[in-house]
Amino acid sequence: MRTVIRDVRLFDGAKTTPRTTVLIVDDHIAEFEGGTGDLEIDGTGRTLLPGLIDAHTHTFVVDDLRAALTNGVTTELDMFCLPPSLAELRKQTAERDDIADFRSAGTLATAPGGHPSQLLAAAGVEALGVEPFDTIHSPGEAASFVEARLAEGADYLKIVIDDGAVHGTHLPVLSADTATALVAEAHDVGLRVIAHAITAAEVRIAVDAGVDGLAHVWTDTTDAALDLVNLIAAQDIFVVSTLVYFEAITHNAAAADCATPATAAGASQVARALHRAGVPLLAGTDATPFVPAHGVDLHHELALLTAAGLDNEQALAAATSLPAHYFGLADRGRIAPGKRADLLLVDGDPTTDISATRSIAEVWRRGVRHIR
Numbered sequence: 001m002r003t004v005i006r007d008v009r010l011f012d013g014a015k016t017t018p019r020t021t022v023l024i025v026d027d028h029i030a031e032f033e034g035g036t037g038d039l040e041i042d043g044t045g046r047t048l049l050p051g052l053i054d055a056h057t058h059t060f061v062v063d064d065l066r067a068a069l070t071n072g073v074t075t076e077l078d079m080f081c082l083p084p085s086l087a088e089l090r091k092q093t094a095e096r097d098d099i100a101d102f103r104s105a106g107t108l109a110t111a112p113g114g115h116p117s118q119l120l121a122a123a124g125v126e127a128l129g130v131e132p133f134d135t136i137h138s139p140g141e142a143a144s145f146v147e148a149r150l151a152e153g154a155d156y157l158k159i160v161i162d163d164g165a166v167h168g169t170h171l172p173v174l175s176a177d178t179a180t181a182l183v184a185e186a187h188d189v190g191l192r193v194i195a196h197a198i199t200a201a202e203v204r205i206a207v208d209a210g211v212d213g214l215a216h217v218w219t220d221t222t223d224a225a226l227d228l229v230n231l232i233a234a235q236d237i238f239v240v241s242t243l244v245y246f247e248a249i250t251h252n253a254a255a256a257d258c259a260t261p262a263t264a265a266g267a268s269q270v271a272r273a274l275h276r277a278g279v280p281l282l283a284g285t286d287a288t289p290f291v292p293a294h295g296v297d298l299h300h301e302l303a304l305l306t307a308a309g310l311d312n313e314q315a316l317a318a319a320t321s322l323p324a325h326y327f328g329l330a331d332r333g334r335i336a337p338g339k340r341a342d343l344l345l346v347d348g349d350p351t352t353d354i355s356a357t358r359s360i361a362e363v364w365r366r367g368v369r370h371i372r
């Protein structure tokens, strides 16, 4: 099957070409050397992008991946799902092309009763089919914890350092020694480590433990908190933005008359400082079955990233080439011969109007045109 997309503006994951022709052969991009396609698509007035990658989701069911793909998100990087979901979604994403692909942290590392246990309890764990999950409370358990994640098929390790303060509560939290032991064990077996930490003090523990990336920006903006930016830049740690998540919890906090109205503003200010310091920002939503939503809210995240100072191409790279690079997904995130044909065709020009990513004309997943 040959699909030719003619006369299209191309954002290849890093830079923009005003007008070109792109060839899809079966499941990959191929060099276009003339000729016609079995399917011809007119790209006039449109922009072709790599399929979007959401670098922070919680993917529990196939419908999450269907919502993602329909909205142009061809890969979700799950940051916590449980073994039954992981096994089922792994099987479905290998066999089907009508849902987004995914990678997963599997069971995250948190203290007994630690975040996000309180959210699961509040959501009604039975309703989600969520069973109690493995937790860890001492450095001596790190090796067996990581071994169990490998056995369940995790692609990377997620650790949680969150004492509950931003959620208006107090929660048990991993010790610095346990976090450090988890990172060492994960690195020993070749797993990247991503930390959930949402205050500067928590981020400091994660950074000192040697994590590869942060699953969120943080929310406090004292001088000391902003100084962390330089430490993160020096250690080449990537940060997943999740500004839409902070917007959501700020909204919830306001509704509940909680004392964290500055959370979203702080997150945006920290994102701006990280970007200025040259820290790689990856677009992520923290999508769940509730809010933020799978797929559609990544488009809102792109707008929030531009509001935090990224130019449009930088925001688009944050949702394509950068997550592919930092998560080792060499087959995607860029449009070039040999790459997997995960593609998003939109009307208009998101390099000048970021909201144009929402004007979806076509989506391909592994070369298969998605019927929306």
Ligand SMILES: [Zn+2]
Pocket (backbone or CB within 6 Å): 056, 057, 058, 079, 286
């Ligand atoms: Zn999350």
